[in-house]
Amino acid sequence: MTEPIPAPPWQTPKKPPPRQPLSQDLIVQVALRILDAEGLDALSMRRLAQELETGPASLYAHVANKDELLDLVYDTVLSEVEIPVPDPDRWPEQVKEYLRSLRTVFRSHRDLARVSISRIPLGPNGVVGMERTMALMRAGGLPDDIAAYAGDLLASFVTTETLDDAFPAGGTDPATPRAYAAQIRSYLTSLPVDRFPNLVHMAGPITSLDSERRFELGMEIIVRGLSTYARPAGQDSSAGSG
Amino acid sequence: MTEPIPAPPWQTPKKPPPRQPLSQDLIVQVALRILDAEGLDALSMRRLAQELETGPASLYAHVANKDELLDLVYDTVLSEVEIPVPDPDRWPEQVKEYLRSLRTVFRSHRDLARVSISRIPLGPNGVVGMERTMALMRAGGLPDDIAAYAGDLLASFVTTETLDDAFPAGGTDPATPRAYAAQIRSYLTSLPVDRFPNLVHMAGPITSLDSERRFELGMEIIVRGLSTYARPAGQDSSAGSG
């Protein structure tokens, strides 16, 4: 192997980029990697460009702006959500399976909940997810307007419930949130009992629920509420379910 | 009235600030005014300092950082929320009254929902609000752990439901969100029916609910779900309710 001859100095040393050429897919993929590893605050256009061995301006040829980039990242991740094919006999369980899958995905990508806020998933994966979600909602015998809103309500629920679970992927030590809970608990119990009887009394229940039990409880509450709107099984108002 | 004599130029024209002296209260008050008028994105430390006729560095003598400032703004606004004194006979109605008040406050201060995200209201007004909320929850006969979580769940619900109602205070024209809804609706109906039967069928219901009806519906769903946990009235587990 002979060393490549150094370019003569009077000839501008134009280095043809030997790296993988830029593309929207590649940009989105690397952005997601940064998000997972270091969180949303670390995901700047400069940081992303650096990871791709280019300048920030180059990204704008493939992505309109950062907001669109986050749209794309969000949609990409939505492909990981598993939504059961409806089986009316198992409706409440299936809704919960869907929500648990959504939660798992949201928790396995750092800050994804923050990214998802006020973003309507209309990308290719998002639309497929919506279709399946609507199928599932309708399988429960919910009237159309209730079913439509239920999809939003449930997704919002998962978002807010995972917002503060800032764990990076994998089981991190549960010490930090627990210490924070203990701090709040001691604050609540330190309040004057005469003015805050309920807070003092409830300091325990307020701070003792961990993320997973909160989630399971919230799910159960909403599903029970939705069930009260279900018509008796049988009369379906057309439109297939797959 | 004699004009004040201009300071001689060889004497450094030190202008003693004739304006209202800085204080945390004043800073928070002006910050809230900017938030209401121009939204969260317009609320920068420089903008705030300018409004107070000073430099951004001066603010940091009264406020640790922007995050603490937003904590203070949030707590200030929470004083406007009206929480009914519990009357067990009217429990579901009272919960709704509380939530409607919360919604009104969130909507009457631009971007307040965004500010409130992942902020636990532990300021003076926030704690009083929590106390009253807990009193209300317990009056419904909910077990302690359910009552504790219900407070969070309901507040989160109002937050997410008001996140996109970016109306400035007062009844603004409802044209913008309605146009956006129409846009989404036409997109959904344009999808291929064979692959998206449910989305096409549901395009109407999905896009026809306005903010208020969504809110009323969501409230009803959650309250119904919570009611299923209520113990039969009578056995209270101590601790006063005011």
Added chain:
DNA sequence: TTGCTGTTAGAACAGTGTTCGTTGGTAGAA
């Protein structure tokens, strides 16, 4: 008067998203 403490503020730091203007390579037309 002398310190001292805490407020005021200009300047600056390190970062942000985005745009401008210029390159350079290449695909298509002549």
Added chain:
DNA sequence: TTCTACCAACGAACACTGTTCTAACAGCAA
């Protein structure tokens, strides 16, 4: 083959952001 569009690439810069450093200053206790 030659010329010409076109467009990705990208250094530099713009207008910001939150925050800190530093020095000067005011009010007040000793």
